Amino acid sequence: MNPAEEIKQLFPDSVVSVGQQIKKPLAIIKKEGLLEVAQKVKEMGFDNLSVITGIDYGDRFEVVYNFFSYVKKQNLVLKVVLGHENPEVASLASIWKVADWLERETYDLVGIKFRGHPNLKRILLPEGWMGHPLRKDYDMNVDQFVTIGEDGEDIVSTDGSNLLRR
Amino acid sequence: MKTDELLINMGPVHPSTHGVLRFKLTMDGEIIRNCEIVMGYLHRGTEKLGEMKTYMQFVPYTDRLDYISAFPNNYAYVKAVEELAGIEVPLRAEYIRVLTLELNRIVNHLVMIGSLLLDLGASTMIMYGFRERENALALFDMLCGARMTFNYIKPGGVREDMPEGFIPKLNEFINDMDMRIDDYEQLVSGNEIFMGRMKNIGVMSAQDAINYGMTGPSLRGHGVNYDIRKMEPYSVYPDLDFKACMRRECDSFARYMVRIDEMRESLHILKQVVDQMPQGKAETHAKYGIAPMTGAPTAVSTYFPRIFTPPPGEVYSRIEAPKGELGFYIVSDGTIKPYRIKIRSPSFCNLTAIPKMVEGLMIPDLIAAFGTIDVVLGDVDR
Amino acid sequence: MDPLTIDTTKIKITRRQPVTAIDKLNDTGLISTLLAAREREGLILFSTIDQVFNWARLSSLWPVTSGLACCAIEMMATSMAHHDISRFGMEIFRASPRQADLMFVAGTVTKRMAPRVKKLYEMMPDPKWVISVGSCANTGGPYHESYSVLKGVDLILPVDVYIPGCPPRPEAWLYGIIQLREKIKNRGYGAKWGLNK
Numbered sequence: 001m002n003p004a005e006e007i008k009q010l011f012p013d014s015v016v017s018v019g020q021q022i023k024k025p026l027a028i029i030k031k032e033g034l035l036e037v038a039q040k041v042k043e044m045g046f047d048n049l050s051v052i053t054g055i056d057y058g059d060r061f062e063v064v065y066n067f068f069s070y071v072k073k074q075n076l077v078l079k080v081v082l083g084h085e086n087p088e089v090a091s092l093a094s095i096w097k098v099a100d101w102l103e104r105e106t107y108d109l110v111g112i113k114f115r116g117h118p119n120l121k122r123i124l125l126p127e128g129w130m131g132h133p134l135r136k137d138y139d140m141n142v143d144q145f146v147t148i149g150e151d152g153e154d155i156v157s158t159d160g161s162n163l164l165r166r
Numbered sequence: 167m168k169t170d171e172l173l174i175n176m177g178p179v180h181p182s183t184h185g186v187l188r189f190k191l192t193m194d195g196e197i198i199r200n201c202e203i204v205m206g207y208l209h210r211g212t213e214k215l216g217e218m219k220t221y222m223q224f225v226p227y228t229d230r231l232d233y234i235s236a237f238p239n240n241y242a243y244v245k246a247v248e249e250l251a252g253i254e255v256p257l258r259a260e261y262i263r264v265l266t267l268e269l270n271r272i273v274n275h276l277v278m279i280g281s282l283l284l285d286l287g288a289s290t291m292i293m294y295g296f297r298e299r300e301n302a303l304a305l306f307d308m309l310c311g312a313r314m315t316f317n318y319i320k321p322g323g324v325r326e327d328m329p330e331g332f333i334p335k336l337n338e339f340i341n342d343m344d345m346r347i348d349d350y351e352q353l354v355s356g357n358e359i360f361m362g363r364m365k366n367i368g369v370m371s372a373q374d375a376i377n378y379g380m381t382g383p384s385l386r387g388h389g390v391n392y393d394i395r396k397m398e399p400y401s402v403y404p405d406l407d408f409k410a411c412m413r414r415e416c417d418s419f420a421r422y423m424v425r426i427d428e429m430r431e432s433l434h435i436l437k438q439v440v441d442q443m444p445q446g447k448a449e450t451h452a453k454y455g456i457a458p459m460t461g462a463p464t465a466v467s468t469y470f471p472r473i474f475t476p477p478p479g480e481v482y483s484r485i486e487a488p489k490g491e492l493g494f495y496i497v498s499d500g501t502i503k504p505y506r507i508k509i510r511s512p513s514f515c516n517l518t519a520i521p522k523m524v525e526g527l528m529i530p531d532l533i534a535a536f537g538t539i540d541v542v543l544g545d546v547d548r
Numbered sequence: 549m550d551p552l553t554i555d556t557t558k559i560k561i562t563r564r565q566p567v568t569a570i571d572k573l574n575d576t577g578l579i580s581t582l583l584a585a586r587e588r589e590g591l592i593l594f595s596t597i598d599q600v601f602n603w604a605r606l607s608s609l610w611p612v613t614s615g616l617a618c619c620a621i622e623m624m625a626t627s628m629a630h631h632d633i634s635r636f637g638m639e640i641f642r643a644s645p646r647q648a649d650l651m652f653v654a655g656t657v658t659k660r661m662a663p664r665v666k667k668l669y670e671m672m673p674d675p676k677w678v679i680s681v682g683s684c685a686n687t688g689g690p691y692h693e694s695y696s697v698l699k700g701v702d703l704i705l706p707v708d709v710y711i712p713g714c715p716p717r718p719e720a721w722l723y724g725i726i727q728l729r730e731k732i733k734n735r736g737y738g739a740k741w742g743l744n745k
Contacts, residue, residue, distance in 0.1 A: 022249055022481045047376050048392075051482065051510040053495045064495070066482050070376070070392055077482070098379025101518050109213070124206040124547060125696065126660050133214050133695050134506075140695055148663045163663060164703050178664055181613050181643035185620070186661060207661040208617055211694035218693065226690065233618035277621075296628035303625075313625075314618060314715055544617055 003044065003076045011037055016081075024066075024075040031080045035090045038065075038078075042095050045069045046076055049092070052102040054110035056135045061087040061112055082112065091117040109134040126154035171199060176529075178207045184281070184536075185543030196528050201521045208547040216507035221247055221321065222472050224507070229315040231511065232545040235274040237266045238487040240319040243507075245400065246483040246494040247321045251476030257444050259323035260402045265336075265439050266309070266318070268432040272343065273302050274488035275425040282422070282537035283354065286363060291354055298346055301339055308332055321474075333440060340436055347429055355426065364419040368523050368535030371416060378522065379515035382490025383428060384539050387421035389414040394486040405442070408435050421538040428488075473502050482510075489540050490516055513545035580734055605649070605675065606732040608637030612648035614668055616655030619682040622715040623654050631718035636725055645671040650728075653705070656684035656691055657698045666704045677732070679724055680707045683714045690714070 004025035008015045014033025019026045029037050046067035053064045061082040068075055080089055091114035092099040103114045104123040111132035114120060122129065126146050131138050147163055149155040176189040186207035192200040212231065216224050228243045229236040241263055248255065280295030303313045308329055310318040318325050354360055370378075372388040385392055393410035395403045411427035413420035478500040484493035490512025497506040516539050524532045566572040573579060615623045627633045627641070642648040645668050657665055669678065680701050683689035688699035701707065708731060711724035 051493060051495055051508060053508040055497055055506050073397055097377045098515055098518055124209040133211065146659045146663060154660065179614060179668060186616055207658060208656065209658055209696050210656055210691045211696050215694055230618055233621060293629055296625060297630065300630045313717065314621065
């Protein structure tokens, strides 16, 4: 049986709908029930979390998780829909260790917060960067520059006069 | 008497060839207690640029992700676009693609072994590796005009067919390479110093490795036989006969030996591809889309439009890149530009295992273990 | 296996050999030495010492390893056996900038890396030169519209030679290095040591 339909049978109130994403079974989950569903998915044998994607539609955020099982050779896609103000979802870093950095990257670039993450900091951009670049309302005309501060840490500002020559 | 812990910074500019990566090591004497990795010194914003370009215009950006092996990056993106849009590819184009993928796998492993040994202090192997790499790059030059950033695999096929005289030169390369791999094994693999520096260093159990998201040859050195070419076959791999190379001891030496085995398997695959190459066209007719761009018809635009709109939807597709599992997650909203492209890069996910792997080792062991994970910073930072 | 057969008898040398006597005199560099001497009001003796120092400096420039991205791989390929960079005396890439006099900025300079590259430049002792390699270091390259890429390394460093390409072929690297050598040959750096005082 389809892994998405199994999950729908086990957690009927957490699953919003079940479908297909180009031949992969897809299940849309409510964000409150994500952690239990994830535990069950891990027990079902999906031990490879491939990718966590954060997508900014204008009125909502979506977080998509793609799983693969080595033993059963099956795919599974979970999707969580979040509101546009203060998007926040439970972190899966305690179950799959790779989710640690994937969630940090999603926070860095899209701005989705993960509850329960051990170390939610920016990973690809320096600490003080303003804004989340992959949101649709990010202003690309503002140039931010980085200089090195007192103890070797990055300082971000829009004024690059002590770095630039002209 | 009390000892303090020392914070040592292996800064972004360090004389190994892996790129700009920063380690913050907390040391107790010589032993590493904690390793924190700081990255992002090469973050170029490829994913944001993907939203500003059309599907065909994004292909050169994928070249620059993992710049040592650029064909698999091209192919992973193009495979995702083809799955999303339902494009059929002619058989000859698929065979040419597999030829370039496997040739690039050999090049990648040569560079990896060369730079691993350069970090350990031996400078002969990188000279040999780059000598072979020049031969392979001459083949690529003949095929698509560029040495490193190819921009050759496009949605619908390849950009142009193989030139005359390519197959005889490829056969020469294959025969040459067969002898050279034996040379490398004799030079490196039996060397006592090398074995002493690599055996039992960087040990991690297979369960941990899977949980930390390691994939590719690094994972196959831990005894887990996960090769996407066998698990979810794509392209013409079901028709080719090869085996996924695996070793069981979970240390750096096993991860290194997997790559030597893989080079031999790639040569085996290349011989089969050359035998089985079909005749025919390498480009395809489009099944849908906006009419081709106006202007004089060239080899590309006569058959396939440069601007096309796939149907709205999402797709995640993965391939077995030389470094691991490379995947592209593409969201399309029915316009000529993608809505969101997310790149799942193997180096980023393999790197998550390093802080766990190096606890309790010394700094030279960190360098040896890190070299076998095969990290390229273009892939980590995108 | 010979990857690329180039028939060197069919290559025409693009630089004209000096024909007239004035051309030959100009080619030795003596005229530019005398003009430089007149500019700085120095003695002819010290301007000849300039020539000697220039020759010594250009013959073995030691680069510092600051390869950032894809162009760094072409830097490695140029320094390997096939396209040999050690014909210019540059085969040792010094790890420490205090021992180097040339910096190849090879690869994309991001905003986060820019102060480190500038610090690396400031750590090099005089006289020093910078070659900006590849289109990303020249002007930002294919990533010009990105939010986190510096649009050219010449916004933070003075650059002597620009080598275009993405990545430039090793033959283009060698041509850029030859241009730098011509530039060093025609300048007088002895004045900086105060020898004309």
